[in-house]
Amino acid sequence: MLVTWRYRPRKSLIQWFDPRAWMIFYICYIATTVFFWDIRFLLPLIAIAVIVLLTSGLSWKEIRRPFLFIIGFIVVFTILTFLTGRGGSEVYKQEHLIREFKAHFSILGWTPDLKITVERAFYAVSQFGRVFGLAVMTILIPYSLNPALYGVTFRGIGLPDKIAYAMDLTMRFIPTFGRDFQLTMDAQRARGYELDKVSGGLFEQVRKLGPIFVPVTIHAIMGSEDIIDAMDLRAFGIGPRTWLEKLEYKRRDYFLIGFGVLLLAATLAITFWGYGGFWVPPALLNLGHIIPQ
């Protein structure tokens, strides 16, 4: 039995547009966000994500769990980035040290050392902004896109019939397999298996994942036979596919697509001329001194 995402028709900004127009805008938004590290350019993008979230028609109760999970993950990820400076070397070459905390002990020859620098702090802020925008825009899609329109939407943005249908099924299967995973884990727990307590050496840990991994995968493959039969009986793939639902663009959809494409084109131009890279307010640089490389 397929489990679906929690979609329902809502009076929302996303659902006001044709799903194909929204997907094209979403792709442009993602590509645009990936190009920027400058918080000044990221702020308008974050604002767009917040507006879309606030006008999504979703109640806090509906979105609480996934939202807290993703935001919690982003916060932890950002804190780790700030503490370790991981990834920063890709966007800045020089650091201005504000304060340094060095441990008085060593772990296997490694002495924990925390350097608080202006660049690390701003890199973490930029990182948070980027991932927050991407996550919010992504998380809203399953709640706002009618599952009956997945296939026709992907077809409508130019994918071939078979790939569009494969994408449609992928989006439908994800919550189903999530549920199957939970059921399998409960069944194995009843037999005394505890995934939360997987212990032992590396090989032992890998081997112990088998009782979860194998049944979920094989059950999914066995279950596919019914879907394949149903599709074959309807002559899937014999000729060009027609879709039950028909989508038609309205004027507002062309505006949205135009806005998305314009956003991306402007981003390409801006980054080509050297703007949008990592930026730190010059006044803050005086707070610390340069760390010699």
Next chain:
Amino acid sequence: MEASANRKLVGVSIALVVILAIFLLVVWVGGTLLGIQRLQTGENPFLRFVFVGIGLLIALAIYLATRNNDAWKVGTREVVWMAIGAALYAVFSWLFNGTVFFIPSVSQVTLRPAIAIPIFFGFAFGPVVGFFTGAVGNMFGDALTGFGLFPQWSIGNGLVGFIAGLVLLFKDRKKSLNTVLIVSAVLAALAVVIYLFNRNVTNGFYFAAEEPVSIFAGLSIIIGFILVLIVRFAFNKNIDLAAAVTWGMLGNIIGIGFAAISDIWINGYSPATAIVGEFLPAAGPNLIFAAILVPLLVVAYVAVQRQSGR
């Protein structure tokens, strides 16, 4: 109709090559000759999309060279398997990427069991299913986890499943295994030699910025290779099992290698950082999963296949 489809595909390939050539020319002229900073190596999101094109071209070139083979057939079954593979890969990535279930890393080696899915789907159902499983599954997995967008890594994961599925191009699977083993051994040895000469490079997947790659993480590719070798020869008579792990190993080395090496241009890493800091900590442990979880999946699948008669 088939001839027209082929012509169309050749046309698309040529267009892609021309576009890529223009991109690379712009990067070279602008970055190297004119000194435009944005086009020089360093954090460069633009090149992420160029490498997506390069990855797709690699797959397309292999397809064009062998397009008459049945391995490329995409019917109803393949469409459903693509979707199942991608959805499973996304769900397992989300669950095991240290977000829902935290499986402790061992000596800087992060466990990523989900990689067994594209390898298995590629091996069992062909390169197209393998590619879709790896690429789309990785994309959805990253979206579910909130990691952001790393398109070149999605293509790298796609190549893992794609190459694992190339075994279907060979009528005699056994004959292909020795060549695959030799190629994999050479690539693994090369990576380890680079590691031995660059022991101070930090681990790109481990949150301890100044800690160099551990010996275990650096040599995990050799441990994985030995495990694959053991499975290959211990199950000499079960050619399905031997082929799955052996081709899965090559797919993993090339796919993850592609993604890691692309970061030399995308993120401005040195070749040593890309190979020691990114490739080895990711590809080495993946081989351990290929050697342990993929055989379990193959054995279970063959049993189910026998039972259902399909």
